[in-house]
Amino acid sequence: MTAMNEQSAPEFRFSRMESLLRGHRLRRLTVDGVDAVFVRDPVLVRRILVSDSKNYGKGELFRKARNLSRVGMLSEDEAMHRHYRRLAHPFLRSAKVDEYVPTMREIVRDVVCAWRSGEVVDVQAEMCRITCTISVSTLIPGLAPGTTAALSERLSALAWEMIRKPLYGRPAARAARPGASRRLSHARKEFRDLLASCIADLPNRPEGTGGYLAALLTDRDDEGKPLLTPEQVCEEAVMTMTAATVTTASVMSWALYVLSRNPVAEERLLKDLMRSGSSAQEHDAPGYTLRFLMEILRLYPPVWISCRKALADVTLGDHALPAGTNVVFSSYLLHRDPECYTDPHRFDPDRWISLNPGRVDASYIPFGIGSKGCVGEMFAWQELQVILDGVTREWKLATEPGNQIRTAPETTLHPRRLLMVPQPR
Template identity: 30%
Template sequence: MAAPTPLSSAPPGPRGGRSSSNAADYAVDPLGFLTSAAREFGDVVSLTPANVLLAHPDDIGRVLLDREGLVAKIGAATRRGPMGFPLAMMNSEGADWERKRARLRPALRSDRLEGLERAAREGVARLVDTWHDGLEIDVHDEMSRLAMGVGAVHLAGRPLGARGETLIRAVAAIMRLTSAPRLPMWLPTRTNRDLRRSLRDFDTTLAALIAEHPAGEDDNALGRLLADGPPFAEVRDELATLLMSGYETTANALTWLLHALGGRPEAAERMAEPGFAAAAAKEAMRLYPPAWVISRETVRPLEAGGYTLPAGTTLGLSQWVVHRDGRWFPDPEEFLPERWLDGGRPGHRHAYFPFGAGPRGCAGASMALREVEVIATALCSRVRLEPVRPERVRPRPALALQPVGVRALVRPR
């Protein structure tokens, strides 16, 4: 790895870190580009004059915990655009962020886990009853329907029926279309037209859910959002990000976990053992983190790895890169749930951050992990999923890390 140079000099990077070709390479293969950049140039990598990748847990921990007011969650320029949802908690700052987080906190309390677990087990039972021996399934499609059903009860207090299917199709299209390099939204390309149509469908369905929510029912996330009478746009943005980060993240994590278990049948047989399902879920999120990169923007100069990064620098923190770094995880490419058993930890306390960390970490992280654990355990107790053409499986880095090509044959136990 490149050795740091004195403070205030620019970090090294591909093509000197100043070429527009880097942005093009990133657009074509973001996972490969970020991985090779970190392996070749070290823990602080200049990707463009205003974009820097941080790959050492020391720097990542400092940025995510940020006790010095050095970074902001997201810059004003990034908030704009069709996918920004600028009024949601996750895209807010300061007192506005604190107000929105406090509003949602009761709906994400740990004492709601019992209801979530019950909904998850009931959802698995209904799904498995529609399968038969030898049925070939698209695992991600099935987990999407399951996660939407469970998530809807948790977020909105009731099943969504046909509206759930509309949301699934809209989110799937948004994920697919945002994973590919595309031209600016104002250009009338087919991809842009399809994306705008999917966003309209998404918006229309969210508006209907909000309008139909029973008055005074505030024991779920949507009810909490509506309780104080905020503007519609704020409720819409918040609900959109809860669905995107909750339902989609859960569906992806479940699919990746079942794919990984398919490659290690002996691990699937251990899912009922105390602690093993939780370890397997954590390990799947290490190998295939649903959030594969997160960003922060420096608001003051930041020192990292021997370099001073000026205010206005966009920092990339990639779970995909750090989670697969052999310095922190021996045999990093292997699915090894055992590494988390008996108090096992990564080689650095900030080397594992599937949900972020610090005050801006995911508020529902513990619930999401528990939901994945409960659903996977219930599935493995009812069926075996035999992988079909696992060599064709690949990750698609969109707004979340989507699994593509995960198919399996259902075998009842």
């Protein structure tokens, strides 16, 4: 077996992976100490995620994300997973998301209007503030303004620590040591404690308030018994809200950085936003705003690596894989496959005028596909467009001179450090 032990590297090296996988549809590798079959073929990845998904469960690398919840959508029980996807759907469907837009716009405006011309802004921290406030305000409506603000602030602190959490190699090993992740543990406890008090107060609030949180708390089995304890409701809500915010904050950070480096794209985007006629839902005929965001998600997918485990003996391509085999694939590598994308490392939103991704393969999966795809995809598309609109109408951003932006493949794929200077439009 060919081995690639990333424990000896400071971070996951995409160039190393591209070199090892070149010319291989599948290859046996060791990724961070886990023996796995790495799949580079987008047709085979789609088979894993869609047509043969019943034969694959959550893999060993996935388990590193299970520190937030062991129930609900992260449950090992597939029936429970599907149940809680359905429970979340009414709060994330397109019609409901449209109702959130005025709230999203107000939140973005409040944050960006506090910036000062010429003063350095930590863009990732600010994107965490925006996405976390949106998440709390839309999914847990009816709270007192002070409680919403406090929850948002604590969720933002947790999201920022989660974004930077190393998942692979020596940094991950160090972070796993007892007491090593004190800031992450503290941030999680601070948010969770306040969220738990909100959950305890839900029965005392007027009927019809509480949104997603209330739906979790009032979920019952056929005999009328609660399916989740208040403790489990809290765990599920922490997982859902953290996952929703860290990914969007990372994508928006990349979007603003790329925009600052590409004046032609910036001009075209502003013109498209001024027309206000494009929609993040119209995938058949995407306007420039949507094409821009699609290209950001192609080059910088926040969930950049995934793992599944064969639940039974399976055949993948020409390879027979025994039950228990870990199967790994990377959306980062799939999105930069030269067989699927011309000049794949080049930023080119206009490639999406003719491309129609995901119909027959997994060459474009920023939100995943199939039964395990992101349940909040429509929410995310709308949120990304609203934030992009709110920031770019108000400010022109530039990186600090000499500030080299590096890619950090950690919990999400994010800029290592992104400090930018705003100037008014």
